[in-house]
Amino acid sequence: MRYAHTVEQVRAAEDALLARLPEGALMHRAAHGLAYAVLDLLGSAYGRRVLLLVGGGNNGGDALYAGAVLARRGAAVEAWLLGETAHEGGLADLRAAGGRVGWQGRRPDLVVDGITGIGGRPGLRQDAVAALERLAGVPVVAVDTPSGVDVDTGELDGPHVRADVTITFGTHKVAHLVDPAAAACGVVQLVDLGLELPPAEVEALQPDDVAALLPRPSPDAHKYTRGVVGVRAGSEEYPGAGLLSVSGAASGLAGMVRYVGDAGVARRVRDTHPEVVGAGRVQAWVVGSGSGQHAAAELAAALRDDVPTVVDADALAHVVAPLERPAVLTPHAGELAAMLDRERAGIEARPLAHAREAAAAYGCVVLLKGRHTLVAAPDGRTRVTTTGTPWLATAGAGDVLGGLVGALLAAGLDPFDAASVGSWLHGAAATLAGSGGPLVAGQIAGAVPAVVRGLPPVG
Known part of the structure; x- marks a missing residue:
């Protein structure tokens, strides 16, 4: 550390x-x-x-x-x-x-x-x-x-x-x-x-810390014991956001991924990720990316399940503080400005103070995306993500991040660890996928297994 x-x-x-x-x-x-x-x-x-x-x-x-x-x-x-x-x-x-x-x-x-x-x-x-x-x-x-x-x-x-x-x-x-x-x-x-x-x-976090925190299958594991993550994301207007969220969730960190949402997005998900299934019981939800006008309803449905939830993008506008269940909110500076009724420039000038303020106000973990992403807990503890590359500033990268964090929640990590480990893996995967040059969001999830394989041995 x-x-x-x-x-x-x-x-x-x-x-x-x-x-x-x-x-x-x-x-x-x-x-x-x-x-x-x-x-x-x-x-x-x-x-x-x-x-x-x-x-x-x-x-x-x-x-x-x-x-x-x-x-x-x-x-x-x-x-x-x-x-x-x-x-x-x-x-x-x-x-x-x-x-x-x-x-x-x-x-x-x-x-x-x-x-x-x-x-x-x-x-x-x-x-x-x-x-x-x-x-x-x-x-x-x-x-x-x-x-x-x-x-x-x-x-x-x-x-x-x-x-x-x-x-x-x-x-x-x-x-x-x-x-x-x-x-x-x-x-x-x-x-x-x-x-x-x-x-x-x-x-x-450093590589040794990520290796120690990362949930790993036991010898007798099966898909349900490894965790089931549900994704409520995407819409007719923004189908790519749903597909990218599923890609992050389906990067191998959890045992199963369920997609619930727009029928057109569901067809794209099945075509790209045939292992993803439909509605059913989950251990964590990812909700909001590209949900558009359906964001409020999707958030309400996810919260009714009383499981840890990653709230991203469009759903952030519908979060009421304080949340009464474990959650990770994943705003960028503009979204956090709206959540706290501040100017974006003020958030960017004082990101640590504002991430901690939001975490305390909403009673949950806040992952403030940026060059050095901040993960703040309600008690003030904060982790900074120093992995990544400037090429990571690309459309859809945040959708993949939400899926990664949701998979780690479903696999058993608490929200603070899930958000910080997910953010670290996201940055490291982007660096690996880009190899010093440009990348698109869809490449990030595909590089996660190689990043995990490259972590130091545990024990």
């Missing part, structure tokens, strides 16, 4: 560790990790020019000590001081290693962002903004988090650094996983400091 802790949690863990270490040991440990990451990025240090943008806090100290390591390896290192003060020990170490304080104006090969640390407020001072403008186009390595982002929420409020690589220490922070700040982090690399950390409310 990749955990994202808050600033308060990190500070407490650092203080506990500092009490057991010699003075300065933790900063030197962080700085050496930063320096070696920069060396990996540059390929070598000798003859390369590195510019440190240095603020007044410990973040600037990390940059200065790392700069000293690079200078000793042969890099030409300069420090542009942007704060009223700078870390004295770091300055002395940089000078002793042959680094210079002050920028002479020559364009560097790489910039190290040490302007503000995890305790900084969102936004940047004008002198920092001006410095970044002069260095536009130079690769940037951020120290811990890109300066100017809101570390605990992933939100942006004003100017900020956009990094190519972020080197973080001890643990990931919320801003590394949650957009829009996560998009400013670039590639995130973690330097282990040996911190003892409490549980985190924001986390991201």
Whole structure:
């Protein structure tokens, strides 16, 4: 699991560790990790020019000590001081290693962002903004988090650094996983400091976690014990949505799929998926994709069965809060804006806050689709999906996702696990199916078995 802790949690863990270490040991440990990451990025240090943008806090100290390591390896290192003060020990170490304080104006090969640390407020001072403008186009390595982002929420409020690589220490922070700040982090690399950390409310599944959570058939399993998922989706106007929802549900994660809905869609389903059957008892429903004017009736019928339900697309407009049964709501930002009576831009600016708000209001799991999809539980626990590809932004992909999540509900996962595992598999399958290029929604479900086969062995 990749955990994202808050600033308060990190500070407490650092203080506990500092009490057991010699003075300065933790900063030197962080700085050496930063320096070696920069060396990996540059390929070598000798003859390369590195510019440190240095603020007044410990973040600037990390940059200065790392700069000293690079200078000793042969890099030409300069420090542009942007704060009223700078870390004295770091300055002395940089000078002793042959680094210079002050920028002479020559364009560097790489910039190290040490302007503000995890305790900084969102936004940047004008002198920092001006410095970044002069260095536009130079690769940037951020120290811990890109300066100017809101570390605990992933939100942006004003100017900020956009990094190519972020080197973080001890643990990931919320801003590394949650957009829009996560998009400013670039590639995130973690330097282990040996911190003892409490549980985190924001986390991201990794392949080992998905392998452990995924329901697998027992030796004596049959189609009913593996779970039966029902799909109420599609209509005469939108037949493809029903077919794609069934494709996600019929990717092999559950024992049986039932389709209930438009007769024309049912014929297409039988032609494409002859294993899918009609009405009968189910352990979970998927409802809403392409249901159009029938969405309210289909949702009501699904909820009468009192089984876990995935509510998507057209059906979301008919959900009444709070829901009184386990459910996963799967809106995109526009749909969540309508559910919460907000503007879409506000949802996109504060996705974590709004996903959690909706989960609490509706009393169920909310899967907010996006570049980094968020899965929020009513108690505030949140998982972030980091699998996927930009090519996944294609019509019908969400219909497949709903079917995947519904199959996992029917197979026995609780809504939080079903939504987060389903979202992870969906992103991984899209990446595999696209192989770095375009894809269409129908390819995603077909790639799910290969993704499952490629998961690490359990036990």
